[in-house]
Amino acid sequence: xxxxxxxxxxxxxxxxxxxxxxxxxxxxxxxxxxxxxxxxxxxxxxxxxxxxxxxxxxxxxxxxxxxxxxxxxxxxxxxxxxxxxxxxxxxxxxxxxxxxxxxxxxxxxxxxxxxxxxxxxxxxxxxxxxxxxxxxxxxxxxxxxxxxxxxxxxxxxxxxxxxxxxxxxxxxxxxxxxxxxxxxxxxxxxxxxxxxxxxxxxxxxxxxxxxxxxxxxxxxxxxxxxxxxxxxxxxxxxxxxxxxxxxxxxxxxxxxxxxxxxxxxxxxxxxxxxxxxxxxxxxxxxxxxxxxxxxxxxxxxxxxxxxxxxxxxxxxxxxxxxxxx
Amino acid sequence: xxxxxxxxxxxxxxxxxxxxxxxxxxxxxxxxxxxxxxxxxxxxxxxxxxxxxxxxxxxxxxxxxxxxxxxxxxxxxxxxxxxxxxxxxxxxxxxxxxxxxxxxxxxxxxxxxxxxxxxxxxxxxxxxxxxxxxxxxxxxxxxxxxxxxxxxxxxxxxxxxxxxxxxxxxxxxxxxxxxxxxxxxxxxxxxxxxxxxxxxxxxxxxxxxxxxxxxxxxxxxxxxxxxxxxxxxxxxxxxxxxxxxxxxxxxxxxxxxxxxxxxxxxxxxxxxxxxxxxxxxxxxxxxxxxxxxxxxxxxxxxxxxxxxxxxxxxxxxxxx
Numbered sequence: 001x002x003x004x005x006x007x008x009x010x011x012x013x014x015x016x017x018x019x020x021x022x023x024x025x026x027x028x029x030x031x032x033x034x035x036x037x038x039x040x041x042x043x044x045x046x047x048x049x050x051x052x053x054x055x056x057x058x059x060x061x062x063x064x065x066x067x068x069x070x071x072x073x074x075x076x077x078x079x080x081x082x083x084x085x086x087x088x089x090x091x092x093x094x095x096x097x098x099x100x101x102x103x104x105x106x107x108x109x110x111x112x113x114x115x116x117x118x119x120x121x122x123x124x125x126x127x128x129x130x131x132x133x134x135x136x137x138x139x140x141x142x143x144x145x146x147x148x149x150x151x152x153x154x155x156x157x158x159x160x161x162x163x164x165x166x167x168x169x170x171x172x173x174x175x176x177x178x179x180x181x182x183x184x185x186x187x188x189x190x191x192x193x194x195x196x197x198x199x200x201x202x203x204x205x206x207x208x209x210x211x212x213x214x215x216x217x218x219x220x221x222x223x224x225x226x227x228x229x230x231x232x233x234x235x236x237x238x239x240x241x242x243x244x245x246x247x248x249x250x251x252x253x254x255x256x257x258x259x260x261x262x263x264x265x266x267x268x269x270x271x272x273x274x275x276x277x278x279x280x281x282x283x284x285x286x287x288x289x290x291x292x293x294x295x296x297x298x299x300x301x302x303x304x305x306x307x308x309x310x311x312x313x314x315x316x317x318x319x320x321x322x323x324x325x
Numbered sequence: 326x327x328x329x330x331x332x333x334x335x336x337x338x339x340x341x342x343x344x345x346x347x348x349x350x351x352x353x354x355x356x357x358x359x360x361x362x363x364x365x366x367x368x369x370x371x372x373x374x375x376x377x378x379x380x381x382x383x384x385x386x387x388x389x390x391x392x393x394x395x396x397x398x399x400x401x402x403x404x405x406x407x408x409x410x411x412x413x414x415x416x417x418x419x420x421x422x423x424x425x426x427x428x429x430x431x432x433x434x435x436x437x438x439x440x441x442x443x444x445x446x447x448x449x450x451x452x453x454x455x456x457x458x459x460x461x462x463x464x465x466x467x468x469x470x471x472x473x474x475x476x477x478x479x480x481x482x483x484x485x486x487x488x489x490x491x492x493x494x495x496x497x498x499x500x501x502x503x504x505x506x507x508x509x510x511x512x513x514x515x516x517x518x519x520x521x522x523x524x525x526x527x528x529x530x531x532x533x534x535x536x537x538x539x540x541x542x543x544x545x546x547x548x549x550x551x552x553x554x555x556x557x558x559x560x561x562x563x564x565x566x567x568x569x570x571x572x573x574x575x576x577x578x579x580x581x582x583x584x585x586x587x588x589x590x591x592x593x594x595x596x597x598x599x600x601x602x603x604x605x606x607x608x609x610x611x612x613x614x615x616x617x618x619x620x621x622x623x624x625x626x627x628x629x630x631x632x633x634x635x636x637x638x639x640x641x642x643x644x645x
Contacts, residue, residue, distance in 0.1 A: 068588075070575075121634045125582035128575050129630035136623025143620065239620075247397070247455055254452045261449075292470060295463030302456035306448045 017308055018256055018272045025279045032286040039160060045282060046168035047158050051076075051230045053274035055245060056252035057175055058222025060270040063253055065215040066195035066262030067116055067123035072223045073246045074134025075108050077239050079227025081138045084147030084237025094152040101224045108134060109220020113213035131246075138239040147237035157232035171229070172271060179267040191215050195262025251298070252277055255305040276301065338594055341585030341637045345600035348633065352607045360614050368610070374485070374495045374561075376606035377502075378403075379576055380599060382554040384506045385436075385547025386577035387598040391510070391523045392543055393590025394450030398439060398458035399551040399577055402432050403570025405465045406555025407477075411565045412469070416476035424478075429552045435461055436548020440541030454544075465567050474564060481560030495557070503599050510595040519543065524591025576605050583633050604633065 026045075030036040036045070055072050062069040079101040087097040108130060115126045160166040182188045190211040193201035202208050234241065250260075256273030258265025280301055284294050353372075357365055382399050389396040406428050413424035435457060442453040487494040510516045522529040522536055530536055551570070559565040580601035586593025608629055612622045 115631065115635075119635060120638055121631070122582055122588045124588045125579060125634055126631060128579050129627045129634070131627070132575070132630065133624045133627025136620045136625075136627060139620030139623060140618070141620075143618065247459075250451065250455060254449070259449075260451050290467075292463045292466035295466065296460045297463075299456035299458070299460030299463070302452055302459070303442065303446075303448060306452050307446060 018269060018276060018305065021305070022272055022276045022279055025276065025283045029279060029283040029286050032283075036282070036286075039163060039166070043158075043160050043166035043168065045278060046166050046172065047233055048282075049274050049278035050168040050171060051226050051233060052245065052248055052252055052277065053172055053271045054175060054222055054229060055226035056249040056256075056270040056274050057179070057267045058219035058226070059249050060253050060256075060258050060265065060267045061191060061215045061222070062123070062219045063258055063260060064195045064262060064265060065191045065212055066198060067212060067215070068127060068260075069112060069123060069216065069219055070127040070246060071108055071112055071130040071134060072219070072226075072249055073243055074131040074138070075105050075220060075223035076227035076230060076245060077138035077241065077243075078104055078108075078134055078141070079224045080231050080234075080241060081142035081147065081237040081239050083153065083228055083231035084149055085142055087150040087153055087231070088148055091150075094150055094156070097150075097153075098228055101228050102221055105220040105222075105224025105227075106217055107220070108223075109217040110213070112220070113216030116216065117209040117212035135239070135243075142237050142239050145236065145238040145241075149231045149235045149237070153228070153232045154235045157229060168229075176268055176271060183266065187211070187214055192263055196264070248274075248277055251302050255302060273305075276305070338585055338592065339596070342594055342597040342600045344637060345584060345597065345604050345633070348636070349600065349604045349607050352604070352611055356607070356611050356614055359611075370493055370496065372603075372607055372610050373499055374493055375610070376603055377495050377499045378554045378558050378561075379573060379580060379602040379606055380499055381502055381550050381557070382570075382573055383577040383580040383598050383602045384502075384510075384595065385543075385550035387581045387584075387586060387593065387595060388510065388519065388543045389450065389454075389547050390578075390581050390586050390588060391519050391590055391593060392450075392540060393523050393526070394443060394540075394544075395454065395578070395588075396436075396439065396544065396547045396551075397451065397454040397574065398435060398461070399547065400568075400570040400572075400574035401458040401462045401465070402435055402548055402551035403555035403558060403573060404565070404567045405435075405461060405570075406432050406552040407559035407562075407565030407569055408465060408469055408567055410481070410556045410559050411475045411477045414475075414478035414481075416478060418478050418480040421478050421480055425556065428556060429549055432552025432555070433545045433549040436545040436551075437541055439548065440544030443544065444537040444540040462567070469567060474566075477559045477563050477565065481556065482563045485557060485561040495561075498557075503595075506599070507595045515539065515542075520591055522590075576602075579630055580605050583630065583637070585637060605630075 026036070033041070035041040055076060059069055059072055082101055082104065083097050086092050086100060087094055091097060092100060112123070112127055112130055115121045116123045157167050161170070183192070190201070190206045191214075193204070193206055194208055194211045198208055230241065231237065252273035253265075253270045254260060254273070255276055256265065256269025256271070258269055277298065280297060281294060284297055289297070353365075353369060356368055382403065386396055386399060409428045409431060410424055413427065414420040439454050439457050442448045442457070443450050485495055489497055510519070518529070518534050518539060521532070522534060522539060526536065554573070555570055558569060562569070581593065581598050582588060582601070583604060584593060584597025584599070584601035586597060608626060612625055617625070
């Protein structure tokens with residue numbers, strides 16, 4: 001039992017349950033579409049999941065710090081149109097556009113962070129403003145869908161290495177590994193502490209403003225990279241492509257067991273949450289369910305993930321206390 | 326002396342709504358500046374007519390936020406209400422008598438569903454309303470997929486374009502709604518209780534306030550308001566689409582927060598929400614008058630929302 005609790009803790013909050021749900025749905029999907037078990041099928045699913053996963057990973061950092069961030073879709077839109085217009089031979093190339101995109105993400109994250117941490121604006125409202133402004137910038141850069149993403153990005157990031165390991169898996173694995181290191185750093189601990197109880201965190205010597213600013217900046221970087229991956233995925237630019245992502249990002253975070261009031265949960269859960277939402281679409285499609293039912297199932301899965309998360313944590317509560325004794 | 330007693334008599338937090346009203350008046354003056362040919366009274370009339378959707382929908386959002394929650398299903402419910410009223414009436418006034426109550430009851434039922442999930446099952450409002458929005462959008466898609474679009478009853482269209490004693494009917498409706506909303510949120514016992522729950526749920530529970538029924542009622546009202554806004558929007562546009570409410574979701578939140586409410590609940594007057602909704606509607610008009618590209622419009626709108634928020638934190642800081 002001790003070991004189970006330890007594993008549960010290592011995975012962070014509601015993640016174990018979410019992981020099981022994800023695997024079960026993948027099994028159903030694979031039973032209907034055997035190609036899901038081939039390297040090609042796995043790469044395909046991972047490519048579909050990676051944008052949402054990285055975006056919601058960034059969002060998780062802000063939510064853990066006890067704030068909201070709606071600007072993610074705006075940053076993803078800017079990143080997408082920038083890659084579509086600058087990654088070609090006449091532009092900055094694959095690495096140049098990556099650097100450009102990350103710089104923009106960092107800039108937007110800094111603006112958000114300064115508004116929230118230093119000017120004390122309510123994050124939900126301030127980031128509505130920056131989200132709308134970012135979408136405007138994306139429309140200025142590329143008013144209509146178009147542009148072209150360089151082949152290096154489009155094929156390089158969506159394929160697999162030597163036909164064995166999908167590139168998307170490496171990226172997701174990298175994020176998960178970075179997270180396990182990051183959450184033990186002093187900044188990681190500060191983010192949890194700030195979200196759990198800002199007053200207590202301040203009294204124990206944590207600089208709340210710097211912590212919040214850092215969370216928004218890191219989130220901005222993640223959104224920008226998510227936008228880069230989205231461009232690799234679609235191979236083209238579309239200033240409006242990301243608006244549907246916003247609510248999915250929040251859904252992934254919540255399904256992954258991160259509390260929207262801050263301080264509880266983790267990035268790993270959000271990666272799994274993104275996986276659940278992606279595999280759910282695949283499973284329903286493989287089962288031949290009509291498209292409008294997918295919306296209904298998305299909603300139901302969200303509610304049930306939260307319900308089971310509540311039940312599991314209320315069961316685990318007394319258990320943990322016993323172990324602590 | 327009298328100034329002090331006046332300030333004491335004013336409800337707390339009235340400063341922010343007044344600032345927002347002043348900024349709104351400033352924006353109206355800007356409209357006059359940038360298009361000198363326009364008649365100001367007509368401009369204001371047009372702004373008020375189009376503001377009604379946001380004013381009504383953001384009342385529900387304001388109540389949810391007052392409780393420390395949020396309602397993300399408003400956009401979907403507005404679209405559903407529009408689709409339902411046009412589907413049920415199919416261009417005939419005769420059906421309005423039962424179609425309007427049926428539509429509004431369904432919308433309120435969606436709100437009650439949200440409230441039950443939040444109050445009884447303990448699901449965070451953000452997720453509950455997001456999920457129910459997704460679910461009922463799916464239901465709406467299932468009912469309307471492939472069906473031809475139906476015309477809205479002419480009486481509703483007349484309601485949105487008619488006049489009464491020289492004033493447009495929607496403006497009268499807007500005024501009546503704002504007064505009723507203000508009376509509920511800041512004048513009734515139930516309203517006071519919502520503030521109590523929003524600022525400290527634990528204390529409210531100990532005092533014995535009916536938290537669960539009030540939570541369900543608030544989300545029910547929010548669904549109802551979104552329904553009314555959707556029905557009126559369908560009448561105004563004389564047609565309905567399932568996603569026509571989506572552009573209103575973010576502005577409802579922005580209106581409430583610009584009006585001085587705290588996202589964590591317990592603070593904010595309806596007057597503030599009303600001012601925020603008018604402000605955003607004027608902003609929308611001004612940006613349309615400027616005939617800029619959509620990209621520039623968005624940048625200006627986003628920047629002004631942030632500036633409006635910055636302006637209202639300045640006086641708040643001085644107080645503490």
